[in-house]
Amino acid sequence: MAESKNVRCLGVDFGNVNIKCAFFDDFGRPALVKIDGDTLFPNAFYLEPDGKTAKVGHRALAAAVLHPERLVTCYKLQMRKEAKVKLSDVELPLAKVGALVLTRVREAAEQAYAAPVEHIVLTVPANFPDDARVAVIEAARQAGFTVRRCIREPSAGLLAYVHAHPEDTRKFVAAYDFGGGTFDVSIMVVQGTHIDVLSSAGVHVGGETFNDLLSELILKKVSDQAGRKIAVTDLDPLSRYESRKAVEAGKILLGGGDVTEQPFAVSHQGRHWTVTVMRSEFEQVVDAPIRQTLECFDRALAEAEGVSRVDYVVMLGGTSNMLLVQTRLQEHVGRDTLVKLEVNPEAAVALGALYHCATIVGEDPAVNVVGKGDKVIPESEVYMHETVTYGAGIIVRFNGQYVNEVILPKNYPQGGKPVTRSFPLEKDWQTHCLLDVVQGAQGAPLKDCTLIGRLEMNGLTPEAVRRPRIEVSFQTDDTTGLLHVKAKDSVSGVEAEATLDAKKE
Ligand SMILES: Nc1ncnc2c1ncn2[C@@H]1O[C@H](COP(=O)(O)OP(=O)(O)OP(=O)(O)O)[C@@H](O)[C@H]1O
Ligand SMILES: [Mg+2]
DSSP states (O other), X not given: XXXXXXXXXXXXXXXXXXXXXXXXXXXXXXXXXXXXXXXXXXXXXXXXXXXXXEEETHHHHXXXXXXXXXXXXSOGGGOXXXXXXXXXXXXXXXXXXXXXXXXXXXXXXXXXXXXXXXXXXXXXXXXXXXXXXXXXXXXXXXXTOEEEEXXXXXHHHHHHHHHHOTTOOOSEEEEEEEOSSOEEEEEEEEETTEXXXXXXXXXXXXHHHHHHHHHHXXXXXXXXXXXXXXXXXXXXXXXHHHHHHHHHHHHHHHTSSSOSEEEEEEEETTEEEEEEEEHHHHHHHTHHHHHHHHHHXXXXXXXXXXXXXXXXXXXXXXXXXXXXXXXXXXXXXOTTSEEEEOSOTTXXXXXXXXXXXXXXXXXXXXXXXXXXXGOBOOOOOOEEEOBOSXXXXXXXXXXXXXXXXXXXXXXXXXXXXOEEEEEOOSSTTOOOEEEXXXXXXXXXXXXXXXXXXEEEEOXXXXXXXXXXXXXXXXEEOTTTOOEEEEXXXXXXXXXXXXXXOOOOX
């Protein structure tokens, strides 16, 4: 019998503001890896003035006091294959920035396990473009990880919740994930140990949006005192850096329910101002982003077929710590729906990713999933099925119009069976054809769809009759979620295929 291999797993939540990395501790219990003494690792990068030495995490934030313009934060939403950041005279691809930050995470995880780690499950927002997802996966690969799967943040968060509360078997559940830069909500059905994702929605608002709005409010008050307009962009880098830190701390106090007013100091061109923000003023400015999250919640619920209300909502993400957000959500869903906040809503996504990693790695009979100290981890009993958050189809001629014929419907299982359909050619005696792959509603005219790719087929056997002959098949990749499109002419045998970034913003 072949000797089985010991494998250590990680769950990595690549957050806009904080990276969280989960592992199995000495006793086989899931826990977050501590990096520089903290379980929240700032997703921050700082390049020293020499243009070569980099600092990451807390060390980057601390070093930036001297040169705030050399600090990169909140870059996750801009991640693309070609995206770059310019720091003085050095240009760096964002995927490389992510890779350098994640390398530190890998080193810390290997220290925690006291052994090499390869296998991870990564998480990305539910509403994340495919090309951004590919760039995050690439960053993790460059950091030396083997990415076993990339799952959506709210799904991972709920997975951790279901593990922690196996007694909670009510059926329809929402995961409300309000983080630093993104809000995501997914509606899921929990049936015993199976979780199916029914629908998701998201919007780019988060704790950073609150910080921006509070900053604007403070500077409006400063401008009133100064008698001239002072915008955030007018502040020198150091004042902006200092004010950002004060805003972060002040936001937590104002949103917490105990403080009714909060002073803030701003320095600009050698002058200093002190202003006071009332809690009611803060609540007013952050009303819009909170409302946006509630609208997303309703949209996801409307899209979840056969579900009119959920049994409970699990709140995830750092911004869910805010009492104001908790109260508004509870009012919105009504008193009959339980709103649950885990002790540590920031950790849940990484923990869920860890469980998921252990499950998929453990499916291989030749491996043992082990924790620190070679303790074998019992196989996870909870399974989660991800779905794709977009629908995709091809453009066909129907009643004289070019319209979208959806092949892979929205919320179809990720990595599920391929969906195949057969189409006739448009004209008699046709020897080539172009297949336009689009994202859009069923029957939508071409002008209302987003073109995501094109397949070309040449050398088709001409025929006088039109009959279904071009077999088009759509499938999403289990690991990356990318769309793979194949076309085959059943008459001539000509084939074409492509892997596409299907989900656009
Ligand atoms: N008690 C609190 N009150 C208000 N905001 C808070 C509180 N605690 C944390 N936050 C905010 O939560 C955010 C960080 O949360 P989290 O680590 O979940 O985000 P992230 O995962 O990095 O972001 P994303 O999910 O958007 O990628 C920060 O904006 C922080 O200010
Ligand atoms: Mg998050």
